[in-house]
Amino acid sequence: MFKGLQPIIYAGKEVWPLVEGGKGVSATNHASSGAWAAAGGIGTVSAVNADSYDPEGRIVPQVYAELTRRGRHEELIKYAVDGAVAQVERAYEMAGGNGAININVLWEMGGAQRVLHGVLERTKGLVSGVTCGAGMPYKLSEIAASYGVSYLPIISSARAFSALWKRAYSKAAEWLAAVVYEDPWLAGGHNGLSNAEDPRQPQDPYPRVAALRQTMRDNGIADSVPIVMAGGVWRLDEWEDWIGNPELGQIVFQFGTRPLLTQESPIPAEWKARLMTLEEGDVLLHRFSPTGFYSSAVRNPFLRNLEARSERQVAYTKDAIGDHHFELDVGIGTKKNYWVTKGDLQHAREWYAAGYTNAMKTPDDTLVFVTPEEEKQIRTDQAECMGCLSQCSFSSWADNEKNSTGRLADPRSFCIQKTLQDIAHGGPVDNNLMFAGHAAFRFKTDPFYSNGFVPTVKQLVERIRTGA
Numbered sequence: 255m256f257k258g259l260q261p262i263i264y265a266g267k268e269v270w271p272l273v274e275g276g277k278g279v280s281a282t283n284h285a286s287s288g289a290w291a292a293a294g295g296i297g298t299v300s301a302v303n304a305d306s307y308d309p310e311g312r313i314v315p316q317v318y319a320e321l322t323r324r325g326r327h328e329e330l331i332k333y334a335v336d337g338a339v340a341q342v343e344r345a346y347e348m349a350g351g352n353g354a355i356n357i358n359v360l361w362e363m364g365g366a367q368r369v370l371h372g373v374l375e376r377t378k379g380l381v382s383g384v385t386c387g388a389g390m391p392y393k394l395s396e397i398a399a400s401y402g403v404s405y406l407p408i409i410s411s412a413r414a415f416s417a418l419w420k421r422a423y424s425k426a427a428e429w430l431a432a433v434v435y436e437d438p439w440l441a442g443g444h445n446g447l448s449n450a451e452d453p454r455q456p457q458d459p460y461p462r463v464a465a466l467r468q469t470m471r472d473n474g475i476a477d478s479v480p481i482v483m484a485g486g487v488w489r490l491d492e493w494e495d496w497i498g499n500p501e502l503g504q505i506v507f508q509f510g511t512r513p514l515l516t517q518e519s520p521i522p523a524e525w526k527a528r529l530m531t532l533e534e535g536d537v538l539l540h541r542f543s544p545t546g547f548y549s550s551a552v553r554n555p556f557l558r559n560l561e562a563r564s565e566r567q568v569a570y571t572k573d574a575i576g577d578h579h580f581e582l583d584v585g586i587g588t589k590k591n592y593w594v595t596k597g598d599l600q601h602a603r604e605w606y607a608a609g610y611t612n613a614m615k616t617p618d619d620t621l622v623f624v625t626p627e628e629e630k631q632i633r634t635d636q637a638e639c640m641g642c643l644s645q646c647s648f649s650s651w652a653d654n655e656k657n658s659t660g661r662l663a664d665p666r667s668f669c670i671q672k673t674l675q676d677i678a679h680g681g682p683v684d685n686n687l688m689f690a691g692h693a694a695f696r697f698k699t700d701p702f703y704s705n706g707f708v709p710t711v712k713q714l715v716e717r718i719r720t721g722a
Contacts, residue, residue: 256491256721261294262480262504264431265354265382265404270294272718273482275510276358276385277443277689278302279674284341285518288348289711291355296506298385299345301357301373303330303642303671304337316675318640323651327641331365335372342373346380354382356406360444361389362545364641364653367397374401383431388444388547389644390418395426404431406482410438410446411462412469419473432506433470434482435463441485442510442691444547445539453539453548459483460496467503477503484508488693488700491721509718511691515703517710522680525688526708528552534695544648544667552688556673564666566605566623567616568598585613585621587629592621614665617647622665635669642671 261268274290276282276298287297305313316333318326345355359370386394387408398405409415438445439456447453463481487507496505514521515529538553542560570592571578580599582592584606610623639649645659648667652659677686697703702717
């Protein structure tokens with residue numbers, strides 16, 4: 255029999271050690287996070303381009319009128335701050351004084367620090383903590399502490415936390431509420447795999463979390479500061495040996511994928527229905543994201559198209575060198591003196607004959623073959639960039655003086671803002687990026703969801719507390 259959870263003290267209140275993972279661009283909003291807090295847990299409002307509302311309560315479409323990327327970037331920051339503030343206010347009201355409300359920020363999003371300042375300035379007394387990952391958010395502790403708000407860094411290794419602690423977090427140690435270990439092989443969204451880790455060889459999270467706890471102890475951090483286990487958590491009876499384990503200290507569990515399939519979840523019905531059909535292996539850990547990070551999403555036609563696009567790729571040299579002594583003679587947009595291997599010349603001719611007539615250069619001295627319609631869409635999306643990331647491989651935008659990464663825009667990637675906004679607001683799930691954790695296939699086999707049952711958040715939290 256499941257031995258059960260004990261409440262913890264967080265933000266001065268007794269709450270269940272259950273965190274709703276904050277999923278960006280309107281996949282988590284006030285309805286889901288407010289309900290999670292109302293059930294006694296820690297709800298997380300995403301502050302990544304959240305929806306704001308007009309006086310009648312309708313969602314304000316995020317339309318960009320400025321002609322320059324810098325101008326659109328300023329519009330984006332305003333949308334982001336207004337949206338996150340609106341979501342926090344509504345979530346706090348829904349919670350009714352129960353649980354706690356956190357916000358989640360992607361450190362590599364465009365204007366992350368400005369957005370965080372803007373949101374915390376306007377939500378004083380409403381936000382208990384800030385979770386933040388996707389990068390090395392050294393400034394997180396300083397910003398959160400300046401508003402009297404706790405911070406919860408999201409990391410994927412003890413080494414990453416150690417670097418953050420030594421450089422910055424030790425100076426604001428009293429505001430460290432928890433450390434979120436996000437498993438880089440199992441979590442949905444962007445993943446923190448390092449260059450030393452093999453994406454095809456998942457590692458057991460227990461030794462990694464034990465190493466994180468030891469690193470925290472070595473730096474004088476008490477065991478009462480929780481580690482939040484995120485990624486791959488479905489049933490708590492499968493993690494029972496983690497609960498009350500002296501080697502690990504206080505453990506809290508985060509659920510990112512399961513809250514997607516609730517009555518309060520804001521994702522469209524088509525997305526919820528698709529979650530019920532997934533098989534094991536349908537979530538792909540890939541590297542097409544313009545952030546440069548690995549990320550995990552459903553391997554739908556959108557993702558398969560990106561895989562196929564990268565497969566229609568040849569390396570070239572500007573001079574005839576070694577095996578590259580066959581001049582490319584197909585590919586609209588190419589010039590003379592593109593030298594490829596004999597095998598790649600044959601492949602290029604086959605792609606051209608199949609309708610992939612246009613060749614687009616990548617930053618890695620390769621050419622990808624696409625249809626004329628694909629190239630037109632790629633060029634349009636790149637031109638309409640609004641700087642949603644601190645740096646973007648797809649458009650070459652960077653939040654610096656030159657507003658450029660200094661590298662050629664990469665047609666093998668995609669506009670992440672466009673696709674996430676579209677799927678979250680009713681766009682077709684087959685034609686958009688659909689983030690999910692690798693345990694999402696369990697919706698289909700878990701008896702809790704039999705006959706298409708979609709629980710309320712309260713029902714889900716109660717179910718999770720039983721261990722199931």
